Amino acid sequence: MLTIGLTHYLILAAFMFCCGLYVMTIKRNAVGILIGVELILNAASLNLVAFSRYKTGLLDGQIVALFVIVLAAAEAAIAIAIFVNYYNNLATIDVDRGDSLNG
Amino acid sequence: MSDCGFRMEDSRQGPVPVFRLTLGAMLCAAVLVLAAPGLALAQADGGATATETAANPPAQAASVWEAVLFYIVGGTVALTALGCVLSTNIVRMATCLFGTLGAVAILYFLMAANFLGAIQLIVYVGGTLIVIIFGVMLTSKSPWVKFNPRPVELLAGGAVCGLLFAGLAVAMWGADWGRLTPNPDGFEVAHIGWSLLTTYLVPFELASVLLLAVMIGAAYLARPERGE
Numbered sequence: 001m002l003t004i005g006l007t008h009y010l011i012l013a014a015f016m017f018c019c020g021l022y023v024m025t026i027k028r029n030a031v032g033i034l035i036g037v038e039l040i041l042n043a044a045s046l047n048l049v050a051f052s053r054y055k056t057g058l059l060d061g062q063i064v065a066l067f068v069i070v071l072a073a074a075e076a077a078i079a080i081a082i083f084v085n086y087y088n089n090l091a092t093i094d095v096d097r098g099d100s101l102n103g
Numbered sequence: 104m105s106d107c108g109f110r111m112e113d114s115r116q117g118p119v120p121v122f123r124l125t126l127g128a129m130l131c132a133a134v135l136v137l138a139a140p141g142l143a144l145a146q147a148d149g150g151a152t153a154t155e156t157a158a159n160p161p162a163q164a165a166s167v168w169e170a171v172l173f174y175i176v177g178g179t180v181a182l183t184a185l186g187c188v189l190s191t192n193i194v195r196m197a198t199c200l201f202g203t204l205g206a207v208a209i210l211y212f213l214m215a216a217n218f219l220g221a222i223q224l225i226v227y228v229g230g231t232l233i234v235i236i237f238g239v240m241l242t243s244k245s246p247w248v249k250f251n252p253r254p255v256e257l258l259a260g261g262a263v264c265g266l267l268f269a270g271l272a273v274a275m276w277g278a279d280w281g282r283l284t285p286n287p288d289g290f291e292v293a294h295i296g297w298s299l300l301t302t303y304l305v306p307f308e309l310a311s312v313l314l315l316a317v318m319i320g321a322a323y324l325a326r327p328e329r330g331e
Contacts, residue, residue: 019184025260028250081324
């Protein structure tokens with residue numbers, strides 16, 4: 001219990017992942033959903049770095065985590081641009097109200 | 104939804120809660136004060152044991168330091184992630200995300216991924232989070248706006264996520280990970296640069312193309328409407 005190993009990091013990352021999933025599920029604010037996505041991405045890269053450190057002993061996990069960070073930044077920029085347009089069109093950020101295409 | 108101490112009602116826009124601000128600042132300072140020397144000690148001892156190759160007392164001390172730090176910082180990660188879930192206020196969610204990202208950066212340092220921890224602080228905490236806060240400011244009429252989900256959604260989502268976490272935790276706790284080969288030294292930045300320009304050259308170039316596309320796309324989406 002006092003020796004920190006792979007399992008500790010994996011369980012912490014699993015907890016973060018489930019928190020992110022729950023945030024994505026229940027929040028109706030679009031920016032809140034984006035926050036859930038960021039939590040999930042962070043949990044994934046924590047897993048990658050933990051495997052790189054404790055399992056393989058290779059650098060690959062860290063490099064892939066680096067790409068995850070780049071992708072998350074790109075995704076956040078585009079998502080915020082879309083949300084601002086959404087807000088300009090509908091005057092709200094509630095994702096349940098964006099049902100204009102509902103047939 | 105009972106939001107467990109994260110309540111921030113419309114009627115409470117008056118004075119800033121000085122007490123809670125002070126408490127939060129003191130907690131952050133305590134984590135930092137504990138983290139800095141602990142990290143230094145853990146990494147120094149880890150490096151020493153790596154070169155000496157013998158099982159000696161410093162390794163024990165480093166291991167204990169690492170455990171203490173992991174539980175403090177990991178607890179911060181878990182609590183702030185839970186804060187993101189329980190808070191119904193978008194500003195509070197962004198603040199909790201700030202705590203989570205910063206604590207994950209400390210965990211990267213703890214795993215001797217120094218370069219990645221620095222990048223996490225610079226790009227994630229300094230960039231992505233600022234973009235999110237811009238988004239919060241641009242998309243709400245009042246900082247206290249909130250949309251409450253229906254109870255059935257809360258229940259269903261909570262059940263699914265709780266079951267998922269329980270399953271994952273049980274599976275990971277019982278899993279046999281085979282031969283573990285930890286690297287106490289971590290890697291130098293030069294290795295990451297070398298790897299990016301050899302093995303990972305194609306993803307690296309694709310990432311730069313992606314960033315260009317994102318820049319053009321965001322500028323296109325954010326341009327003002329022209330009446331035609």
